[in-house]
Amino acid sequence: MKNFLTKQYTKDKRFKIRHNYLTEQFKDYPKIFKKIEKVIKFNDFTLGFEVEKFENNFKKLINAKYCIGVGSGTDAIYMALKSLGLSNNDEVITTPYTFYATVNAIVQADCKPVYVDAKDDFNIDPDLIEKKITKKTKAILVVHWAGRICEMNKIKKIAKKHNLFIIEDACHAALANMDGIFAGNFGDIGCFSLHPLKNLNVWGDGGMIVTKNKNIEKKLKLLRNHGLINRNEIKIFGINSRLDTIQAVVANHLLGKLKVITEKRRSNAQLLDEGLKDHGNIIIPERIKGLYEVFHLYCMRAKQRDKLIAYLNSKGIDAKKHYPIPMHLQTPSKKIGKYKKGDFPFAEKLCDETISLPIHEFVTKNAIKYIINTIKKFYSKKINS
Numbered sequence: 001m002k003n004f005l006t007k008q009y010t011k012d013k014r015f016k017i018r019h020n021y022l023t024e025q026f027k028d029y030p031k032i033f034k035k036i037e038k039v040i041k042f043n044d045f046t047l048g049f050e051v052e053k054f055e056n057n058f059k060k061l062i063n064a065k066y067c068i069g070v071g072s073g074t075d076a077i078y079m080a081l082k083s084l085g086l087s088n089n090d091e092v093i094t095t096p097y098t099f100y101a102t103v104n105a106i107v108q109a110d111c112k113p114v115y116v117d118a119k120d121d122f123n124i125d126p127d128l129i130e131k132k133i134t135k136k137t138k139a140i141l142v143v144h145w146a147g148r149i150c151e152m153n154k155i156k157k158i159a160k161k162h163n164l165f166i167i168e169d170a171c172h173a174a175l176a177n178m179d180g181i182f183a184g185n186f187g188d189i190g191c192f193s194l195h196p197l198k199n200l201n202v203w204g205d206g207g208m209i210v211t212k213n214k215n216i217e218k219k220l221k222l223l224r225n226h227g228l229i230n231r232n233e234i235k236i237f238g239i240n241s242r243l244d245t246i247q248a249v250v251a252n253h254l255l256g257k258l259k260v261i262t263e264k265r266r267s268n269a270q271l272l273d274e275g276l277k278d279h280g281n282i283i284i285p286e287r288i289k290g291l292y293e294v295f296h297l298y299c300m301r302a303k304q305r306d307k308l309i310a311y312l313n314s315k316g317i318d319a320k321k322h323y324p325i326p327m328h329l330q331t332p333s334k335k336i337g338k339y340k341k342g343d344f345p346f347a348e349k350l351c352d353e354t355i356s357l358p359i360h361e362f363v364t365k366n367a368i369k370y371i372i373n374t375i376k377k378f379y380s381k382k383i384n385s
């Protein structure tokens with residue numbers, strides 16, 4: 001297997017308006033180098049001061065009770081499941097319309113993913129959850145897709161009625177909130193990623209978990225660090241998945257800017273909404289009052305999606321598919337069920353019709369105008385026919 005990422009990075013550079021914005025994001029890297037220098041002089045390389053500082057600042061930012069820095073968003077989900085004692089094919093309800101890591105973590109934690117179809121807000125459809133609950137069901141793992149919170153009022157009621165845990169895959173959703181309640185605080189455990197392409201990002205892998213439960217916090221702190229209670233004793237069998245201290249420096253540096261970053265994404269999204277909402281060939285999800293979306297991605301559904309993407313690409317716009325194949329139709333899902341096309345029609349529809357447009361804080365107003373006009377041009381010229 002070749003590393004396909006190197007090629008991907010080079011390919012994406014050809015666009016004028018890109019998804020990737022890391023060069024601009026970290027233009028002030030010498031300042032970060034200075035802070036890293038301190039860590040080096042102090043030899044504070046694992047779970048040091050910077051990790052603690054990040055955990056404290058992040059939990060304050062989103063009103064969480066406890067925050068645990070870990071190795072990645074995937075590990076966050078994996079350890080969340082483990083900390084709740086799940087294993088042995090316990091069933092975890094989730095959506096097939098997600099990034100692979102959600103389901104990978106469920107399987108690696110020895111649990112069984114049970115898919116429930118998505119709906120027009122790109123999130124799990126709460127009205128379809130109860131039908132999938134069995135005696136083996138232990139948790140609902142929601143994904144706040146693109147930084148839009150799932151219908152948590154309904155989901156919380158279902159979880160309460162059936163005595164299920166709620167885990168939030170909030171990897172897209174740092175700072176997202178519904179009526180002031182931040183993603184990560186709706187359920188038992190919230191999982192976040194610091195991957196370079198997420199809204200709050202570092203120079204490699206990283207993640208964090210939030211919870212309001214003291215026992216879960218204790219368990220997670222053991223799990224991420226070999227189960228160690230001191231240098232010579234372990235209390236449980238753990239893994240090594242600590243938030244890297246150098247990455248914590250980068251995360252701390254960026255954390256203070258997250259509100260500004262998010263507001264810029266939101267205002268870009270608003271411009272796109274306004275420019276495209278009445279277009280007959282495009283469907284934008286309804287924007288709901290009280291729902292503070294953070295637009296990790298700007299997703300919409302478009303007629304002739306593939307042709308539109310090719311056209312936008314040819315005009316220098318890095319429009320993408322996030323993602324074209326739903327989880328139940330990915331090869332390894334064959335091992336967990338006899339899935340076929342048509343099983344989760346809405347998720348499949350989203351995979352077929354969704355296009356995501358560059359939305360990050362360095363996309364200018366003019367670039368947004370250009371994107372809107374180029375999309376309109378595509379449909380008006382019938383370039384497609």
Ligand SMILES: *Cc1c(COP(=O)(O)O)cnc(C)c1O
Pocket residue numbers: 072073074075098099101102143169171172192193194195205206207
């Ligand atoms: C990125 C992502 C993850 C995994 O995060 P990593 O830090 O890359 O491991 C999990 N779930 C979703 C929805 C993601 O987008």
